[in-house]
Each structure stands twice: as C-alpha cells, then as structure tokens.
Amino acid sequence: MEPPRPSPGPSGTPGTPTTRPKQAEITPAGGLNLRESPSSSGAKLATIPQGTLITLLEEQAGWYKTTFADQTGWVAAEYLTLVDPSGSDNQPDKPAEPKTRQGVITAANGLNLRDNPSSSGEKLVTIPKDATIQILAEQSGWYQTTYETKTGWISAEYVSLIPSEASDPPPASPPAPKKGKSTAANGLNLRATPAAAGEKITTVPGGTLFEIIEEENGWYKISFDSHTGWVSGEYVEIVENTDEDKADDAKADEPAVNPNPPSEETLPEITIDLSVNGTVYILGGSGVISSTAQSIIEGKAFSKYKENLRDFPPLPAEIKKEEPPEEEEPDDPEEPAPPVDTEYDPSREVPVDPFIDIPEYALAGKVIMLDPGHGGPDPGASGPSKTHEKDNTLPIALALKDILTQAGAEVLMTREDDSSPCTASKYTELEDLKARVALANSCNADLFISIHNDAFTNPAVNGTTVFYSAANPKNVESLHLAGSIRTSVIDIIKTTDRGVKPGNLYVLNNTKIPAILLEIAFISNPYEEARLQNQTFRENAAAGIFRGIYAYFTTPIPKD
Ligand SMILES: [Zn+2]
Missing domain, CATH: 3.40.630.40 (Zn-dependent exopeptidases)
Incomplete structure (x- = not known):
C-alpha cells in the first residue's frame, strides 16, 4: 500500500526571521519516531522523547532530517515546535505545569499524618480540617507534608489543592516527566474518568511502564496503547527517571496520520517479571527490551531487587509451563473478587x-x-x-x-x-x-x-x-x-x-x-x-x- 501523502511542513513562527530554524522540540507526549526515510513507512530507528531538542539538518516534504542517539533519520515536521536559537522570546509556549505545592485538609475530623504512604503507616499526628499544608512529595495517592515539626504522609483524597502563587520562581529546567509502573499482577484498568466507576477503556498489563500526565485524587492520567485515561494510583509504583529511560518505552507513532494499519512488522512483546522471588525472568522469546531493563539486568542501574539480578536460575515450574489461552479478561483491581456485596459463606x-x-x-x-x-x-x-x-x-x-x-x-x-x-x-x-x-x-x-x-x-x-x-x-x-x-x-x-x-x-x-x-x-x-x-x-x-x-x-x- 502506498504511504499516505505527508502533510505540509510547519509554518514559520510569526515574528521570527524567515531563515530556516536550526532547532526544534519534540511535542507528542509519547515521543516521535525517527525513521530511516522521510515517510511514515520508513523503518523506525528510534523514538525521540517529548521535549527533546533536536537539530534540523535538512527538510523534505514535511519531514526533517535529524540526529538522535547516534542515529540519523527523519521526523515528521508537524509534531515539532521550531525553536529560534538566537533569542529566548520565541521559545515555544508550553502548557503551564499545574502547581500543586499547597493543599487544604478537607476531612471533617482532621486527617492523620502517617510515617509512610499507607493506611497501615504509624499515625504521627492528626492535622485539623482547613489547615493549609505544604506538599513535599507525592506517592500513590499520598502526599508528604510536615505538620507541627513532624514529617509524614497524608491521604491525597482529603486534600484540596490550591495553586501556588504566581511569584513562585519557575523551576530551573522543566521537571522530567514522572513515570509509573503498574503493580497489579492481573492488569490495571484504564478508565475514562478518575474513579472506580469510570468507564473502562482497556487494561494495562502488570509491569507496564508509562508516563504520568496528571494526578487527581489518587488517580493518574496516563497514555497506553494509543488510549488516554486514568488508573488507580494504588496500583502504580512511581519509577525514578534516569536520562536513559526517557528514550525508552515510547509507544506513540506519529499520531494518527496514517489511517491504514502500520506497515512495519510488530516486534514480539516481552514480559519482564520482577515479582518471582525478586528474580528477573524474560518470557515470550526473543525481542527487544528497554535499555533501562537492560541496565538493571547488567547491574548498572538501580533496582530494589538488584541483589538478585546477576543470577539466572532455571525458570520455576509455575513460570515455565505454557500459559493457557486467555479467555477471561484480567481481574480488575478496582472491582475485585470478592466484590463488596458478596455474601460470606x-x-x-x-x-x-x-x-x-x-x-x-x-x-x-x-x-x-x-x-x-x-x-x-x-x-x-x-x-x-x-x-x-x-x-x-x-x-x-x-x-x-x-x-x-x-x-x-x-x-x-x-x-x-x-x-x-x-x-x-x-x-x-x-x-x-x-x-x-x-x-x-x-x-x-x-x-x-x-x-x-x-x-x-x-x-x-x-x-x-x-x-x-x-x-x-x-x-x-x-x-x-x-x-x-x-x-x-x-x-x-x-x-x-x-x-x-x-x-x-x-x-x-x-x-x-x-x-x-x-x-x-x-x-x-x-x-x-x-x-x-x-x-x-x-x-x-x-x-x-x-x-x-x-x-x-x-x-x-x-x-x-
Ligand atoms: Zn495493624
């Protein structure tokens, strides 16, 4: 099938000189594919993460030639924001980062400050309703804060965020996008709204790494498999960003240009299971794993299971046996068996x-x-x-x-x-x-x-x-x-x-x-x-x- 006609290139930013800009920023949240030739059917060389500044070497029919990670290829011009390197006035507008540094306690009887982000954490003190608190960190639906000299965690569910003042100094550089990993072994539902009652869009398999777009009441907005929706923060482990993993796991192709199915061969999907005795097992045959996973396996990057990663014992029986064909959809952590109303027998x-x-x-x-x-x-x-x-x-x-x-x-x-x-x-x-x-x-x-x-x-x-x-x-x-x-x-x-x-x-x-x-x-x-x-x-x-x-x-x- 013929590749679709590439769309025209970007128009110049008003007020900038008409000379061709030399640099551009990647705009799609899921990153942008670097291809061997200036066409969406060109072989994919790499995915360049959102926010990466690239140097434009050449332009051709709506595609720019550029170099990323030692590879030279082509990116679709329409997903680039051109940057004028001579001045700062023409920096591309970025959506304002939601500032969530302060919150107000909404729980009528006050909110417990606990020594870890879990309802089983030890209670340190109770923060009264309407108290204003500073949010120091955030993890799986909990906020870290300090109250009466004690630092601990409160459930985000009972905190109403207040935007911080405009006079706050902007961060020196845009924060790296936060990443999360699904910890629900049987998959995590992606929902249309940040609530267990939200309409289910798809299921994100356990262990999937994704970028967190937004957080609300203990739910994370993420993109997965071309869908955007919300997952419960309870089943998400926040993953520390490293320079390396910014380039990994990007899934988005040039968004929605090609109405036809992708012409490139799909690589077999690999499951990396970190859950069995802390040992890494790579299932599903040969394929490509992310450089982060590779680094962890080689002991170069941090993993809490690092101690066990240099040893590959034989696969345990429960891993080795062939998976039966999947008939039922995975268990839903938000609507788990047993349901709330199941009568106990x-x-x-x-x-x-x-x-x-x-x-x-x-x-x-x-x-x-x-x-x-x-x-x-x-x-x-x-x-x-x-x-x-x-x-x-x-x-x-x-x-x-x-x-x-x-x-x-x-x-x-x-x-x-x-x-x-x-x-x-x-x-x-x-x-x-x-x-x-x-x-x-x-x-x-x-x-x-x-x-x-x-x-x-x-x-x-x-x-x-x-x-x-x-x-x-x-x-x-x-x-x-x-x-x-x-x-x-x-x-x-x-x-x-x-x-x-x-x-x-x-x-x-x-x-x-x-x-x-x-x-x-x-x-x-x-x-x-x-x-x-x-x-x-x-x-x-x-x-x-x-x-x-x-x-x-x-x-x-x-x-x-
Ligand atoms: Zn207890």
Missing part, C-alpha cells in the same frame, strides 16, 4: 493440614518471635461490622504458635492476650512499638513475624500484602522471608495477591533479625472482615505463614 473455608510434605520437627532449634499487631488500648483498624484488628491478629498468632511448636520451634510472643507489651508509665503507640522491638532484639530469635490486618477507605480493596524493610540490617533475609510467606499464604487462603512491598514500618526498621509484617486481609472489606473472624480461616492463614517459614529455612537465599 463460611463453608468455603476448608481446613488445611499445615504439615503436608513437611518432615516432623522440621523447625527444631529455631526460635521465632510472633507479634500479634495492636492489643490493649489500641484496637488497630476496625471493620464495617465493628470488629477490631487486635481481635483477629491474636488468634492467628496463637494458631501459628501451636503449629510452630508442633514443628519443634521455640515460639516467643510480644503479647498473648488483649494487652500491650508497653511498660512505659504512659501508653503511646510509639512506646508500644518500642516494647515489641525491644523484645525482639533481646531474645536471640531467628525471625520476627508481625501479624496485622489492612484497612483502606475504599471497602472494595482487598488482599494480602507482605512488608519488609530495606532499613532492617537483615533486609536480604527479610525480603526472602516475605516472598516465601507471600507465596504460601496466598496459596492457602486464596486472597488477592498484593505482593511483597518495602515498608517504612517501625517494627521492621528497628528489629535486628529478619523481620516481616503480614497484612493478612482487609478488615475494611466486608467479605474479608467476615473471613478474618472465621477460626478455620485464621488457622489456614497460620498454616500458610508456617509453610512460608519452613520454605524460608529450606530454600537458599538468591545469591548476590
């Missing part, structure tokens, strides 16, 4: 034997400290049926103690009844946590396992998360333990897998032994609240934790 909780395929006294000689979250004056999170986290964490820990004891381990507990281990004259949450850490650090235990329930404002959110802390001196072991427990717990209780996450949590940061914090399920989700009260569920959760501990001791830690 306790007969579906089937008791599991924790010891299947595990030898007798498998943990003889091991000392394990269990930490049932909250207790005493601190109920922890509460569910819609007014049940309390502290009343779920203790029975799970006690069931786990039974199993571990049967397996020959010595078990220590931070509490064995509805009390706080805090011995300070005045109870505070911090003193309570300090007491738990002091117990863990004084008893020569091999592991510290903290058991909690999660909670969130949206009752539909559900699933299991395992936290470890990079600040823990045994962080490599902690990550390995977190991965083992995640796998075995989800395998038994079949909750939504929210993965292993680094958490800035007091008990994990300050313990000196391998430590994890398990958020078993969401007490704020009515279905999971009901499950958490079921004794079979509690014992099965304990069985899952036990099997994860056993796997931790019997599987080697991935090598550096």
Whole structure:
C-alpha cells in the first residue's frame, strides 16, 4: 500500500526571521519516531522523547532530517515546535505545569499524618480540617507534608489543592516527566474518568511502564496503547527517571496520520517479571527490551531487587509451563473478587493440614518471635461490622504458635492476650512499638513475624500484602522471608495477591533479625472482615505463614 501523502511542513513562527530554524522540540507526549526515510513507512530507528531538542539538518516534504542517539533519520515536521536559537522570546509556549505545592485538609475530623504512604503507616499526628499544608512529595495517592515539626504522609483524597502563587520562581529546567509502573499482577484498568466507576477503556498489563500526565485524587492520567485515561494510583509504583529511560518505552507513532494499519512488522512483546522471588525472568522469546531493563539486568542501574539480578536460575515450574489461552479478561483491581456485596459463606473455608510434605520437627532449634499487631488500648483498624484488628491478629498468632511448636520451634510472643507489651508509665503507640522491638532484639530469635490486618477507605480493596524493610540490617533475609510467606499464604487462603512491598514500618526498621509484617486481609472489606473472624480461616492463614517459614529455612537465599 502506498504511504499516505505527508502533510505540509510547519509554518514559520510569526515574528521570527524567515531563515530556516536550526532547532526544534519534540511535542507528542509519547515521543516521535525517527525513521530511516522521510515517510511514515520508513523503518523506525528510534523514538525521540517529548521535549527533546533536536537539530534540523535538512527538510523534505514535511519531514526533517535529524540526529538522535547516534542515529540519523527523519521526523515528521508537524509534531515539532521550531525553536529560534538566537533569542529566548520565541521559545515555544508550553502548557503551564499545574502547581500543586499547597493543599487544604478537607476531612471533617482532621486527617492523620502517617510515617509512610499507607493506611497501615504509624499515625504521627492528626492535622485539623482547613489547615493549609505544604506538599513535599507525592506517592500513590499520598502526599508528604510536615505538620507541627513532624514529617509524614497524608491521604491525597482529603486534600484540596490550591495553586501556588504566581511569584513562585519557575523551576530551573522543566521537571522530567514522572513515570509509573503498574503493580497489579492481573492488569490495571484504564478508565475514562478518575474513579472506580469510570468507564473502562482497556487494561494495562502488570509491569507496564508509562508516563504520568496528571494526578487527581489518587488517580493518574496516563497514555497506553494509543488510549488516554486514568488508573488507580494504588496500583502504580512511581519509577525514578534516569536520562536513559526517557528514550525508552515510547509507544506513540506519529499520531494518527496514517489511517491504514502500520506497515512495519510488530516486534514480539516481552514480559519482564520482577515479582518471582525478586528474580528477573524474560518470557515470550526473543525481542527487544528497554535499555533501562537492560541496565538493571547488567547491574548498572538501580533496582530494589538488584541483589538478585546477576543470577539466572532455571525458570520455576509455575513460570515455565505454557500459559493457557486467555479467555477471561484480567481481574480488575478496582472491582475485585470478592466484590463488596458478596455474601460470606463460611463453608468455603476448608481446613488445611499445615504439615503436608513437611518432615516432623522440621523447625527444631529455631526460635521465632510472633507479634500479634495492636492489643490493649489500641484496637488497630476496625471493620464495617465493628470488629477490631487486635481481635483477629491474636488468634492467628496463637494458631501459628501451636503449629510452630508442633514443628519443634521455640515460639516467643510480644503479647498473648488483649494487652500491650508497653511498660512505659504512659501508653503511646510509639512506646508500644518500642516494647515489641525491644523484645525482639533481646531474645536471640531467628525471625520476627508481625501479624496485622489492612484497612483502606475504599471497602472494595482487598488482599494480602507482605512488608519488609530495606532499613532492617537483615533486609536480604527479610525480603526472602516475605516472598516465601507471600507465596504460601496466598496459596492457602486464596486472597488477592498484593505482593511483597518495602515498608517504612517501625517494627521492621528497628528489629535486628529478619523481620516481616503480614497484612493478612482487609478488615475494611466486608467479605474479608467476615473471613478474618472465621477460626478455620485464621488457622489456614497460620498454616500458610508456617509453610512460608519452613520454605524460608529450606530454600537458599538468591545469591548476590
Ligand atoms: Zn495493624
């Protein structure tokens, strides 16, 4: 098929000399393709990211010849903004960056400042309604701010942004576009509006890297696969920009010039899965991976799994087996199973034997400290049926103690009844946590396992998360333990897998032994609240934790 007739070149900027400009800026958000010949059917050499300044070498029928990343080729003129290098008056207009440096608290009863961007973060102070706060940073629907000398995180949902004053000095250079990565294993819905009720446009696969165009109430506006829409910030991990990755992953072709299907051969899609024991697996045959991923694999760029990236063990069975043809659309993290209104059926909780395929006294000689979250004056999170986290964490820990004891381990507990281990004259949450850490650090235990329930404002959110802390001196072991427990717990209780996450949590940061914090399920989700009260569920959760501990001791830690 004939390539479409290229469109005419750009007209000169009014007021500039009519001599041909020497430089131009790339305007499409997804970048602009550099092609071998001045035609949209020319072979693609590279994608030049938005905002890149290029030097124009030659013009031909609406295409400019230029050089980018050591390659010389052609770009479509209509997606360039010409720049007059002689003066600054004719710099291309750029849309004003939304300035979001200040906000006002809108929550009627005030808003909790927490020590990390999660509703399970420890509460530092409550900021009253209508207080004005400075936004220092932003992450997954949370804002970092300082209030009364304390710096922490608040849910963006209850903050109304106020534009900063016009007198603010402009940033020295335009900030690099923020990038995010989908963390929803089964894909993340792209919606027409920033709400779970927004019309679904398409599904963004887990692990997809994209540029964040805009942020609103915990939702990110992104472009994916030629669609623009909104994804829930809860399932987006913000990715640090490097010079290298600006050029990567750009997907947009010259936007919408060619009504015909692209004539170039589509490269096979590669999935890079960072989720299995922190090991990188490249699936789907040969193809091209981004230079960022390549750098991470070669150990040149940062990854939180860097320790494991130089070793390529054989693929585990669950990866190796052929994927069955996809029939159903991926699970929707915003409309997850179980839905909020699913009626709980306790007969579906089937008791599991924790010891299947595990030898007798498998943990003889091991000392394990269990930490049932909250207790005493601190109920922890509460569910819609007014049940309390502290009343779920203790029975799970006690069931786990039974199993571990049967397996020959010595078990220590931070509490064995509805009390706080805090011995300070005045109870505070911090003193309570300090007491738990002091117990863990004084008893020569091999592991510290903290058991909690999660909670969130949206009752539909559900699933299991395992936290470890990079600040823990045994962080490599902690990550390995977190991965083992995640796998075995989800395998038994079949909750939504929210993965292993680094958490800035007091008990994990300050313990000196391998430590994890398990958020078993969401007490704020009515279905999971009901499950958490079921004794079979509690014992099965304990069985899952036990099997994860056993796997931790019997599987080697991935090598550096
Ligand atoms: Zn908790």
